[in-house]
Amino acid sequence: MAQDGSKVKRSSQTFCSCGGTHNGLPRQLYVLECLAQPGQTGEVPREGLVGCWREPPFVYCFYDRQVTDLVEADLAVKGFHVTGRYEMSSAQWQPRPGPWTTVGPFCIVCPCHKKDVPLTHALPIALHLGLVFGSGxxxxxxxxxxxxxxxxxxxxxxxxxxxxxxxxxxxxxxxxxxxxxxxxxxxxxxxxxxxxxxxxxxxxxxxxxxxxxxxxxxxxxxxxxxxxxxxxxxxxxxxxxxxxxxxxxxxxxxxxxxxxxxxxxxxxxxxxxxxxxxxxxxxxxxxxxxxxxxxxxxxxxxxx
Ligand SMILES: C[S@@+](CC[C@H](N)C(=O)[O-])C[C@H]1O[C@@H](n2cnc3c(N)ncnc32)[C@H](O)[C@@H]1O
The missing domain is CATH 3.40.50.150 (Vaccinia Virus protein VP39)
Incomplete structure (x- = not known):
């Protein structure tokens, strides 16, 4: 992936589990699948890093922008061998439930919509949704x-x-x-x-x-x-x-x-x-x- 600074796409907005653009994950995720060498202890380069999903022997590094050659070189130095590159929307990674959704007696609600939930929902669960599983x-x-x-x-x-x-x-x-x-x-x-x-x-x-x-x-x-x-x-x-x-x-x-x-x-x-x-x-x-x-x-x- 040949990239230089001018080509780096930066996402300025993040979007929330409710579909709004005020909180949470970037709309687009750039993922590097890396094979981590045994004993690898180095830090993943942080510029644009949203988070890392570890599934040994792989580490999936999620970035909010296209990953530069510099970052990939840095990863290699730190013991991560890049084996795959993916680009997906946050919604593809984990479907979002919308502002709120009811499941049994629970109302799973985006924190920014807490006040909008009808009072009849006795058991609210406010969830910020990031990269991990469990949106409801x-x-x-x-x-x-x-x-x-x-x-x-x-x-x-x-x-x-x-x-x-x-x-x-x-x-x-x-x-x-x-x-x-x-x-x-x-x-x-x-x-x-x-x-x-x-x-x-x-x-x-x-x-x-x-x-x-x-x-x-x-x-x-x-x-x-x-x-x-x-x-x-x-x-x-x-x-x-x-x-x-x-x-x-x-x-x-x-x-x-x-x-x-x-x-x-x-x-x-x-x-x-x-x-x-x-x-x-x-x-x-x-x-x-x-x-x-x-x-x-x-x-x-x-x-x-
Ligand atoms: C299918 S998700 C369930 C998330 C949530 N509890 C739900 O019901 O939606 C499974 C979670 O278990 C974690 N996990 C997998 N194996 C595990 C283990 N051996 N010990 C602790 N956590 C584990 C994963 O990292 C993941 O976050």
Missing amino acids: VHPTTQLCLKLLAQVFDPESMKTVVDLGTGTGILALAAARLGAQQVLALDVNPLAVQEAAANIVENDLEHVVFPAAAEGLYAVGRFGQLLLINLEWPSLCAVLQTDDWKHFPWVLCSGYLEAQADTLHRMLAQTHDLRSQTTEKDWVASFWIRLSSSKENMAPHSPEP
């Missing part, structure tokens, strides 16, 4: 939100872990339903950063705590309800550990109907399926730990 549009997120609203019992589910929090949407939903402490974990530091901003936007800093973590190994025995909506390989990797088995309740998504048998076999080692819901081939399911089910610990959990 994807079927797995919607299935999780609806199922969570159905099964949540604030008396017995006071502590919640949301593994793979993305924007923080499910963690915020649990807090809105009455959870007292919610750990919002994500392997991607960019997600933790965006979730943290959304937690502040919702005034829920005293309830929802974001942190960077891969899997549940650092959680110990904390948590009564586990929310886990991960990409399929990550979901399988986490469920192959023992770290989730102490949770009395697990709400799981991120898998397709064709994958349900495999996933259910893993969860059924220690948990009973209580409820399952599907949309566009995606599935979300709610599970209760076998010993807990014997002790009748989930008075409000729906029957299968």
Whole structure:
């Protein structure tokens, strides 16, 4: 890509999840797919950098302008080998829900439209949308939100872990339903950063705590309800550990109907399926730990 300073296209406006141009991501994203050398610790060049999406062994660097040869050379020096270049609109990267959208009892609202939301929507979730997953549009997120609203019992589910929090949407939903402490974990530091901003936007800093973590190994025995909506390989990797088995309740998504048998076999080692819901081939399911089910610990959990 031959570029010089005069050809560099700069986007002066950013646009918001509501479609306005006052906040959020640039309209156009310029993405460099880079193979990061093992042990690479160098900083990605920051000029025009919107954020980095790490998916080992690749790092996707999102820029708000076409990337210059200088930036690419700098990346190479720092241990990033460019393997692909993409250009897309922000809406192509992640569909936007518009000023607000309702999902079950929740109203997902762009922060700049908070005041416009009709008062009948009891459970608002204000979301700044950046690069990370969790706008509320994807079927797995919607299935999780609806199922969570159905099964949540604030008396017995006071502590919640949301593994793979993305924007923080499910963690915020649990807090809105009455959870007292919610750990919002994500392997991607960019997600933790965006979730943290959304937690502040919702005034829920005293309830929802974001942190960077891969899997549940650092959680110990904390948590009564586990929310886990991960990409399929990550979901399988986490469920192959023992770290989730102490949770009395697990709400799981991120898998397709064709994958349900495999996933259910893993969860059924220690948990009973209580409820399952599907949309566009995606599935979300709610599970209760076998010993807990014997002790009748989930008075409000729906029957299968
Ligand atoms: C499908 S998104 C879900 C986002 C949000 N919870 C929702 O329901 O819309 C999955 C998120 O999990 C994160 N993730 C994937 N594997 C993970 C792992 N092993 N530990 C922690 N986070 C993980 C990804 O970075 C991504 O942000």
